[in-house]
Amino acid sequence: GAGVSQSPSNKVTEKGKDVELRCDPISGHTALYWYRQSLGQGLEFLIYFQGNSAPDKSGLPSDRFSAERTGGSVSTLTIQRTQQEDSAVYLCASSLGGSGSGSRETQYFGPGTRLLVL
Amino acid sequence: GEDVEQSLFLSVREGDSSVINCTYTDSSSTYLYWYKQEPGAGLQLLTYIFSNMDMKQDQRLTVLLNKKDKHLSLRIADTQTGDSAIYFCAESGGGGSQGNLIFGKGTKLSVKP
Numbered sequence: 001g002a003g004v005s006q007s008p009s010n011k012v013t014e015k016g017k018d019v020e021l022r023c024d025p026i027s028g029h030t031a032l033y034w035y036r037q038s039l040g041q042g043l044e045f046l047i048y049f050q051g052n053s054a055p056d057k058s059g060l061p062s063d064r065f066s067a068e069r070t071g072g073s074v075s076t077l078t079i080q081r082t083q084q085e086d087s088a089v090y091l092c093a094s095s096l097g098g099s100g101s102g103s104r105e106t107q108y109f110g111p112g113t114r115l116l117v118l
Numbered sequence: 119g120e121d122v123e124q125s126l127f128l129s130v131r132e133g134d135s136s137v138i139n140c141t142y143t144d145s146s147s148t149y150l151y152w153y154k155q156e157p158g159a160g161l162q163l164l165t166y167i168f169s170n171m172d173m174k175q176d177q178r179l180t181v182l183l184n185k186k187d188k189h190l191s192l193r194i195a196d197t198q199t200g201d202s203a204i205y206f207c208a209e210s211g212g213g214g215s216q217g218n219l220i221f222g223k224g225t226k227l228s229v230k231p
Contacts, residue, residue: 004160033218042122042206043161045218056217091160105149105210107219109161 002026004110006092012116013082021077021113025094032075033095033107034067038088046090049075050097082117089114124207124222131230136194138225140207143188147209150183151219152192155204164192164205194227202229 005024013019025032034046045059049069060066064082069075079086093107121143130136142150148169153161167174167181167190174181180193194201204226208219 031217035218035221042223043208043219043221045220048217050217059218093161106151106163106166108163109153111160 004092004094004108006090006110006113008113009111010114010116012118014118015084016081018078018080019082019115021079021090021115023075023077023092023094023110025073025075025092026108028096029094029108030072030097031095031107032069033093034075034077035091035093036061036088037091037112043091046077079115082115084117087115087117122207122209122220122222124205124225126223127226127228129228129230130197132197132199134197136192136197136201136227136229138192138194138205138207138227140190140192140222141188142190142207142209142220144209144220145185145188149210150181150190151206151208151210152179152181153206153208153221155206155224157203161206197227197229199229199231202227 004026007022030051032049035043036046037043047067048056064080067077089112091109091112093109095107123141149166151166152164154164155161165176165179165181167183172183178195182191204224206224207222
């Protein structure tokens with residue numbers, strides 16, 4: 001079946017512009033995650049959606065970052081007034097959701113969106 | 119706070135075994151994961167282990183977990199050039215970080231023919 005897809009695969013923008021990154025999770029997965037991978041760094045958690053619950057936004061680095069998930073499926077990560085330090089690979093993952101077994105918690109990742117802010 | 123540590127580089131010869139090590143700090147983690155990232159690609163799940171297990175084997179991969187020392191390792195038998203990639207160790211966030219994974223910075227495995 002189809003995996004997690006993300007678009008665009010690459011995005012080049014000018015400092016100060018807004019960008020929107022899209023994630024389509026695996027069908028039937030109720031949990032969705034956004035991470036950021038900066039050059040030479042590990043993956044940094046940004047935000048987590050689980051079903052209809054309020055999202056866990058504890059990883060968002062500033063109020064320029066926001067995300068929404070419409071209809072419990074597709075998610076959009078928006079970065080306003082982009083800065084050069086926002087340049088990174090933005091990875092989305094999804095899981096079946098819920099707890100109690102590895103198969104429900106296991107996260108499957110998309111290919112990422114490579115963002116370059118000039 | 120929660121932290122996951124890995125060595126940054128490992129170089130082996132084709133046909134040898136590779137052992138990638140990881141230490142973590144959150145003793146409440148339920149699952150521990152190994153992901154593989156090839157150049158320009160996303161993360162591919164390799165395997166995971168439940169915290170009450172001490173070993174899991176899957177074909178050429180063997181995961182060892184020492185919960186007392188909070189040490190996790192991934193052994194790749196008969197390493198091939200196609201195994202060259204970055205390997206990430208991750209723990210499931212417990213406590214106040216339910217849901218997200220805590221990743222190490224990744225170990226770059228280079229396999230020489």
